[in-house]
Amino acid sequence: xxxxxxxxxxxxxxxxxxxxxxxxxxxxxxxxxxxxxxxxxxxxxxxxxxxxxxxxxxxxxxxxxxxxxxxxxxxxxxxxx
Amino acid sequence: xxxxxxxxxxxxxxxxxxxxxxxxxxxxxxxxxxxxxxxxxxxxxxxxxxxxxxxxxxxxxxxxxxxxxxxxxxxxxxxxxxxxxxxxxxxxxxxxxxxxxxxxxxxxxxxxxxxxxxxxxxxxxxxxxxxxxxxxxxxxxxxxxxxxxxxxxxxxxxxxxxxxxxxxxxxxxxxxxxxxxxxxxxxxxxxxxxxxxxxxxxxxxxxxxxxxxxxxxxxxxxxxxxxxxxxxxxxxxxxxxxxxxxxxxxxxxxxxxxxxxxxxxxxxxxxxxxxxxxxxxxxxxxxxxxxxxxxxxxxxxxxxxxxxxxxxxxxxxxxxxxxxxxxxxxxxxxxxxxxxxxxxxxxxxxxxxxxxxxxxxxxxxxxxxxxxxxxxxxxxxxxxxxxxxxxxxxxxxxxxxxxxxxxxxxxxxxxxxxxxxxxxxxxxxxxxxxxxxxxxxxxxxxxxxxxxxxxxxxxxxxxxxxxxxxx
Numbered sequence: 001x002x003x004x005x006x007x008x009x010x011x012x013x014x015x016x017x018x019x020x021x022x023x024x025x026x027x028x029x030x031x032x033x034x035x036x037x038x039x040x041x042x043x044x045x046x047x048x049x050x051x052x053x054x055x056x057x058x059x060x061x062x063x064x065x066x067x068x069x070x071x072x073x074x075x076x077x078x079x080x081x
Numbered sequence: 082x083x084x085x086x087x088x089x090x091x092x093x094x095x096x097x098x099x100x101x102x103x104x105x106x107x108x109x110x111x112x113x114x115x116x117x118x119x120x121x122x123x124x125x126x127x128x129x130x131x132x133x134x135x136x137x138x139x140x141x142x143x144x145x146x147x148x149x150x151x152x153x154x155x156x157x158x159x160x161x162x163x164x165x166x167x168x169x170x171x172x173x174x175x176x177x178x179x180x181x182x183x184x185x186x187x188x189x190x191x192x193x194x195x196x197x198x199x200x201x202x203x204x205x206x207x208x209x210x211x212x213x214x215x216x217x218x219x220x221x222x223x224x225x226x227x228x229x230x231x232x233x234x235x236x237x238x239x240x241x242x243x244x245x246x247x248x249x250x251x252x253x254x255x256x257x258x259x260x261x262x263x264x265x266x267x268x269x270x271x272x273x274x275x276x277x278x279x280x281x282x283x284x285x286x287x288x289x290x291x292x293x294x295x296x297x298x299x300x301x302x303x304x305x306x307x308x309x310x311x312x313x314x315x316x317x318x319x320x321x322x323x324x325x326x327x328x329x330x331x332x333x334x335x336x337x338x339x340x341x342x343x344x345x346x347x348x349x350x351x352x353x354x355x356x357x358x359x360x361x362x363x364x365x366x367x368x369x370x371x372x373x374x375x376x377x378x379x380x381x382x383x384x385x386x387x388x389x390x391x392x393x394x395x396x397x398x399x400x401x402x403x404x405x406x407x408x409x410x411x412x413x414x415x416x417x418x419x420x421x422x423x424x425x426x427x428x429x430x431x432x433x434x435x436x437x438x439x440x441x442x443x444x445x446x447x448x449x450x451x452x453x454x455x456x457x458x459x460x461x462x463x464x465x466x467x468x469x470x471x472x473x474x475x476x477x478x479x480x481x482x483x484x485x486x487x488x489x490x491x492x493x494x495x496x497x498x499x500x501x502x503x504x505x506x507x508x509x510x511x512x513x514x515x516x517x518x519x520x521x522x523x524x525x526x527x528x529x530x531x532x533x534x535x536x537x538x539x540x541x542x543x544x545x546x547x548x549x550x551x552x
Contacts, residue, residue: 032297033237034316037326040289041232041318044325073324076196 048074096445097207103222104157113165114149116157121222124199125159128224133197137218142190144212144219164212166219167379167400167427171447172206172242173261174429174437176411177250177339178419180258183209183216184243188331190218191233195324200227204239206267207447213424232318233327237298240290241267244334248291249273251337252281255408258430265441270295286333341409359540366536367393367460367492370547373534374490377457381486384464388414388428394460395426404431433464433482434472454486461493462545465522466503470514476525484529484550491530491548495522499542519544 051070058064067075098106103121107114117125128134137143146163172180183206191201201223208220233239245268249257253276260268274295281287318326367390371377377399382391385403387410395401403426405411414428431437436450461483468474483491496503498517507514523532530548537544 030234030237031316032299032301033240033294034232035301036289036294036297037232037236037318037323038316040326040329041322044329045319045322048321048325048328070324070328073192073196073328074321 096443097441097447099442101222113163115146115161115163115221117159117161117222119158122158124225127199127226128221131197131199133194133199133224136193136197137190141213141215142186142193142218143221144210144217146221161221163219163221166210166212166217168211168402169448169453170211170427170429171261171437172246173259174431175258176408176415176428176430177247177255177258178412178415179211179216179428180206180243180250181247181334181337182419184239184247184334185331186216186218187239187243188327188334191327192324194224195227195320198227199224200231200233201225201235204235204242206242206261211427214418214422214426227320229320230317232316233323237270237294238267239330240270240294243267244287244290244330245270245273247334247337248281248287249276251339252277255339258408262437262440265447270298284333284336286329286336290330290333339412341412359538362539363462363494363545364390364393366538366545367462368397370490370492370534370545371397371399371458373547374458374492377489379456380458380460381454381456382460382462383431383433384461384467385414385428386410388417388426390460390462391426391428394458395423398425399458401426403428404433406430406432433468434474451485455488456486457489459483459487459491459493461491463494463496463502463543465493466496466500466506466517469517470503470506476516476522477528480526480529487550489550491546491550493526493546493548494538495519495544495546497542497544 048070052074055064055068055071092107092109095106095108102118103124104115104117107116134143138145144163144166146161149160149162172183175183186209187201187204191204194200202225203220203223205220208218208223209216210219211217241264246258246261249260249268257276260272264272270291274292277287277291282292371380371394380391380394380399380401382388382394382401382403385391385405386407387405388395388403391401391403391414403411403414405414405428408430411428411430414426417423418426418428431450437447439445439449439452440447465476465479468479469476483493497519498504498507498514526532526546526548529551531551532546533549534547535544536546
């Protein structure tokens with residue numbers, strides 16, 4: 001079901017990319033940006049989760065010690081909290 | 082509610098401060114205050130209690146403030162006094178790296194805010210100022226509570242204020258940054274998309290956040306309510322997704338590079354006729370003049386190039402704004418400020434023959450250059466020939482212009498026709514400048530200034546003057 005949404009999102013974005021009407025309309029600048037974030041956010045979420053697992057594996061194998069910057073952003077800063 | 086520009090006794094509301102219902106800025110007896118309305122109470126308490134305020138001010142990312150009093154005004158709930166920024170500057174006056182650093186600052190603040198359960202509600206470049214050499218966020222009212230699933234409401238504004246101009250400056254032409262003067266809410270994304278070279282489509286970040294972004298805006302701009310509703314189902318963003326998106330956006334901005342050089346003035350000090358001695362002698366003379374010029378709060382170095390002589394003032398602890406018309410010069414100057422951690426010098430872009438005007442609503446939202454002066458001391462070194470010869474401005478007009486900007490003293494260098502730089506300017510044109518003589522120069526400036534000292538510069542025909550503004 002999640003994959004379906006992603007695929008729909010990708011198809012939607014491809015359509016948007018190649019079929020763009022001229023911008024002389026009475027503009028609502030918010031909707032487009034929000035939708036784009038939905039699409040990009042969905043893809044990004046998967047990418048981030050995969051990266052986090054990858055860093056976990058690296059730490060488990062002893063190949064990396066510190067928390068990466070990405071983990072700090074997602075899980076919370078080390079020193080501030 | 083935001084009062085609209087009334088003045089009570091000595092209080093004046095800032096003309097730019099009217100769009101945010103959560104509060105407004107005002108000056109009382111010259112001191113800057115921010116009044117918070119009751120509507121901001123929840124978010125303000127969150128800002129403090131979540132530790133976000135401390136986290137940001139510790140790293141000098143957000144301007145610190147002190148709570149002044151609980152205002153008894155029925156609309157205003159609390160008044161705070163932010164640390165004052167010495168000189169207010171605007172994105173169209175920044176060089177490439179200044180704008181880029183402001184963009185990265187905004188995103189970094191957003192990451193830290195998300196870690197504390199909060200979020201930026203706007204991402205305007207006007208929320209950033211340069212303070213003690215570094216970019217700092219000044220809009221304390223910009224934080225709101227984060228709700229998981231909510232898309233970032235400031236995403237479009239961030240792309241318009243930062244991503245679009247930076248990409249155009251890096252990939253098309255550095256001068257496109259000046260479009261920010263016309264588009265004071267950032268560059269329209271479709272405009273930026275149209276102006277970028279086809280190569281930019283190969284960068285994933287630029288493709289997504291700029292080209293695709295422009296097209297989604299156009300596609301949904303005129304859409305039916307029902308289409309909007311179905312489409313809005315797509316706009317939920319998880320926290321992890323948002324962080325991923327912002328991370329990608331940050332990487333895209335960080336990757337944008339621009340090399341200074343290949344502009345008119347970048348090789349200035351290699352092509353000029355300064356012997357080492359002449360250089361040192363000029364430096365020493367400026368030091369003497371600065372010491373003689375009396376008490377000063379601020380120095381403006383006009384036509385500062387990379388700030389070689391601006392630093393004579395700034396290294397004495399005088400806050401110096403180093404203005405120049407050339408983006409390369411300002412860029413090189415700023416990179417040095419950043420590298421050496423200098424806190425008393427601010428490089429900015431400025432065309433003296435077309436200085437920043439008042440912009441925005443009522444032409445008063447963004448101050449003109451004149452509104453931000455006058456200052457105690459102006460330096461105008463190796464400048465007069467560019468204004469009077471290249472730009473045909475008579476000495477009287479230049480003198481009157483400097484008199485408007487200057488409160489006390491003017492350090493100015495007269496560059497005679499015999500100088501090789503002037504010869505260069507006259508090479509390809511008819512010499513119509515019969516009045517361009519030292520005598521005429523002194524006469525014109527004597528209308529507004531007392532000519533206190535005149536010292537020839539060793540190894541050249543130039544003369545350095547110390548002038549005192551006539552009251």
